[in-house]
Amino acid sequence: MVGGGFTGLSAAYHAAEAGSEVVLVEAAEPGWGAAGRNGGQVIPGFKLDPDDLDRRFGEELGRRLTDFGATAPDLVFELVAKHAIDCEARREGWVHAVHGRAALPLEEERVRQWQARGAALEMLDGDQVAAVLGTDAYVAGLLDPRGGWLQPLAYARGLARAAQSAGVSLHGMSPATRIDRRADGWQIATPSGSVTARQVLICTNAYSNTLWPRLTRSLIPVTSFQVATEPLSDELRARILPKGHVSSDTRRLLRYFCMTSEGRLVVGGRGHSRESDRRELYAHIVASLHELYPETAGARLEYFWSGRVALTLDHLPKISELGPGMWSGAGYNGRGVAMATAMGRLLARCAGGASADSLPLRPTKARPLPFHGLRAPAIGVAVGWKRLLDAWEARRR
Numbered sequence: 001m002v003g004g005g006f007t008g009l010s011a012a013y014h015a016a017e018a019g020s021e022v023v024l025v026e027a028a029e030p031g032w033g034a035a036g037r038n039g040g041q042v043i044p045g046f047k048l049d050p051d052d053l054d055r056r057f058g059e060e061l062g063r064r065l066t067d068f069g070a071t072a073p074d075l076v077f078e079l080v081a082k083h084a085i086d087c088e089a090r091r092e093g094w095v096h097a098v099h100g101r102a103a104l105p106l107e108e109e110r111v112r113q114w115q116a117r118g119a120a121l122e123m124l125d126g127d128q129v130a131a132v133l134g135t136d137a138y139v140a141g142l143l144d145p146r147g148g149w150l151q152p153l154a155y156a157r158g159l160a161r162a163a164q165s166a167g168v169s170l171h172g173m174s175p176a177t178r179i180d181r182r183a184d185g186w187q188i189a190t191p192s193g194s195v196t197a198r199q200v201l202i203c204t205n206a207y208s209n210t211l212w213p214r215l216t217r218s219l220i221p222v223t224s225f226q227v228a229t230e231p232l233s234d235e236l237r238a239r240i241l242p243k244g245h246v247s248s249d250t251r252r253l254l255r256y257f258c259m260t261s262e263g264r265l266v267v268g269g270r271g272h273s274r275e276s277d278r279r280e281l282y283a284h285i286v287a288s289l290h291e292l293y294p295e296t297a298g299a300r301l302e303y304f305w306s307g308r309v310a311l312t313l314d315h316l317p318k319i320s321e322l323g324p325g326m327w328s329g330a331g332y333n334g335r336g337v338a339m340a341t342a343m344g345r346l347l348a349r350c351a352g353g354a355s356a357d358s359l360p361l362r363p364t365k366a367r368p369l370p371f372h373g374l375r376a377p378a379i380g381v382a383v384g385w386k387r388l389l390d391a392w393e394a395r396r397r
């Protein structure tokens with residue numbers, strides 16, 4: 001197992017539980033990547049809707065894929081409960097906040113599709129969404145009660161402990177530097193030793209580097225930035241996200257926000273092309289925070305941080321078959337808390353010999369994206385354009 005984020009830790013845990021001998025190497029420490037720095041929003045489903053999945057994969061596989069996305073949060077909360085992971089987990093629901101009228105029909109259609117499949121999603125009107133979020137910045141919202149929040153680094157560390165208890169041999173500060181084919185499997189080299197294994201799972205997602213270039217070139221890494229206020233007064237906490245919902249919005253460059261258990265308001269969004277803690281690069285996130293919640297203008301901003309998410313061209317995560325007995329799971333498009341945990345379990349099944357037909361997400365070959373090297377300037381141009389469209393739509397609300 002290479003990489004100790006949600007994907008790798010969940011894969012390691014599930015493979016060990018199924019009786020495999022598992023070694024996990026992590027370049028830094030468990031949860032060092034996006035797993036330990038994200039917004040903690042546990043979001044069900046994919047960016048594609050159930051009908052889209054049916055159309056694309058056929059009814060049978062589409063339905064299984066929809067179920068896989070829908071139940072991914074259940075797995076997270078089950079693992080938290082089973083292993084008593086102390087990560088402040090709560091399940092009050094996720095709100096997809098609608099930033100302008102143009103985005104409304106799509107959300108209404110989304111609710112219709114999920115309701116037709118028995119899920120208890122509902123549409124909130126402008127007043128209802130304002131009451132739930134504590135801001136009047138949105139015209140409506142989709143409320144999905146399956147979503148929730150947790151403290152992501154604490155969850156990652158809890159998963160690491162669960163994996164170790166299940167027998168996983170976990171090695172931090174052990175970057176895999178090479179993987180070579182051997183007669184009976186693979187050899188994974190690290191600076192201080194090597195591991196031989198019949199199966200290898202590469203779980204490095206947006207932090208994939210030169211280890212397996214085909215995998216790296218099949219993903220589009222983008223940076224997401226977040227800021228956190230100081231713990232807010234009881235009065236502000238009673239007004240902002242008063243019932244503990246988490247939210248991300250329908251903008252092309254989405255904003256996402258939540259209240260932590262200690263009362264810090266955390267707001268995130270797309271950042272500069274590289275990770276950085278230079279405060280001036282967070283100006284647009286701070287502006288979002290103050291636009292959404294002007295009453296926080298006097299609150300001290302105590303934390304600024306960033307990390308990488310991996311996008312895919314079709315907005316779906318991928319299991320890639322990289323060689324005989326070697327797979328990777330990646331590309332959660334910013335929704336990896338639930339999805340990467342569920343992906344880890346699928347990868348463990350791959351390594352345990354499950355047939356491709358039995359999986360809701362079929363393994364494919366990693367397909368390097370054309371012009372991958374030029375992505376940074378291209379993304380820069382796209383970001384500017386999307387920001388303009390978002391602002392225009394929000395103004396026409």
Ligand SMILES: Cc1cc2nc3c(=O)[nH]c(=O)nc-3n(C[C@H](O)[C@H](O)[C@H](O)COP(=O)(O)OP(=O)(O)OC[C@H]3O[C@@H](n4cnc5c(N)ncnc54)[C@H](O)[C@@H]3O)c2cc1C
Nearest residue numbers: 003005006007027033034035038039041176307335336337
């Ligand atoms: C700022 C931010 C906010 C986000 N907010 C949310 C959110 O609210 N909700 C949500 O669902 N998703 C969110 N995401 C996305 C989510 O965090 C990711 O999808 C998820 O963490 C992916 O997990 P992972 O295990 O695949 O990858 P990661 O957690 O990134 O782990 C990859 C690991 O691989 C290790 N690694 C890399 N190369 C090597 C090597 N050669 N050898 C050994 N180890 C290696 C890295 O050190 C790293 O620890 C957010 C992401 C960011 C960055």
